[in-house]
Amino acid sequence: MSKARSWWQAARPLLQLNIAVPLLYGEALAYAVTRHISLLLLLAAHVFGVLDQLFFVFANDVADYRTDAANTTFNEFSGGSRVIAERKLTPMQLAQATLVMALAMGVLGALLSLRLHRPLSLVLISFAVMLMWAYSFSPFRLSYRGHGEILRGLGAGVVLPLFGYYLQTRDIETAPWIAFVPSFVLGYAGAITLALPDHPSDVDGGKRSFPARYGQRAGRVGSLVAIALAAACTPLVLPAAKPLLWAIVIALPLAVLALNLRGVHSADAEDHAACRRFVIINEAAITTALAAWIVTLCIAGR
Numbered sequence: 004m005s006k007a008r009s010w011w012q013a014a015r016p017l018l019q020l021n022i023a024v025p026l027l028y029g030e031a032l033a034y035a036v037t038r039h040i041s042l043l044l045l046l047a048a049h050v051f052g053v054l055d056q057l058f059f060v061f062a063n064d065v066a067d068y069r070t071d072a073a074n075t076t077f078n079e080f081s082g083g084s085r086v087i088a089e090r091k092l093t094p095m096q097l098a099q100a101t102l103v104m105a106l107a108m109g110v111l112g113a114l115l116s117l118r119l120h121r122p123l124s125l126v127l128i129s130f131a132v133m134l135m136w137a138y139s140f141s142p143f144r145l146s147y148r149g150h151g152e153i154l155r156g157l158g159a160g161v162v163l164p165l166f167g168y169y170l171q172t173r174d175i176e177t178a179p180w181i182a183f184v185p186s187f188v189l190g191y192a193g194a195i196t197l198a199l200p201d202h203p204s205d206v207d208g209g210k211r212s213f214p215a216r217y218g219q220r221a222g223r224v225g226s227l228v229a230i231a232l233a234a235a236c237t238p239l240v241l242p243a244a245k246p247l248l249w250a251i252v253i254a255l256p257l258a259v260l261a262l263n264l265r266g267v268h269s270a271d272a273e274d275h276a277a278c279r280r281f282v283i284i285n286e287a288a289i290t291t292a293l294a295a296w297i298v299t300l301c302i303a304g305r
Contacts, residue, residue, distance in 0.1 A: 009091040013084045015060045022052040029167025031300040044170040058104035061097045066139035070208035076272040078279045081200040134158045149211040152194040160190030185236035192229035196285040202272045256292035
């Protein structure tokens, strides 16, 4: 039973929100075009989402276990799952689990390509795997060399919604690419946000996250600006909507984001409670923006 709890801890189920909602965004974009949703393909997309999350968190724990072991400012959103630092699982066990998840995604991609006539599924899944590899592992290891946020933005803001869209439409050429610009920005902002609690250990361990490169306050300001900018890009998601609807959709995440203004100057990682609050509010604002787009797309279309 304790081993099962350790694997549950390693899975970090809370982070599924950052996978499932972008997939739903892509599926909502597809529904806005076709006015139809295949429940089978929706299920397949979210099975991929679970496998992708497990691949990411297991691989990230392996890549960062030395940095995570020295992290004293972590919370439930950052610092890895802690299973290696707490000696509940070994790096080898997690490396093996990472490989299993990658193979499972490959099998799913092959089934989608061959049985459900979605030939680009395996390509998109392979791209998701390569983004994670480039983020944490040699020869790229961009999370340590700098600008890993771009990869997180591509993964969460482009690949995931595109995968959800493609499965429903079987059409990638006419995908609403412009609608992935604000979701990319949200993914970028999310990467900055989740790195904020890890600032001290990232600096000590040579991991060049946005807050480690520019400082904690700059990280907080940058994340707020990015989320607000993404919200302001709502017309790219809903080009046919009326200005009043744009204003309402934009106002929702901004109202959440406003709660973080008082934390801009003081929510350093060393103040665990303040930093945690800042991360939760930012994540809530990101989810609110995506949820507002999803609901509006399903009701009003594009």
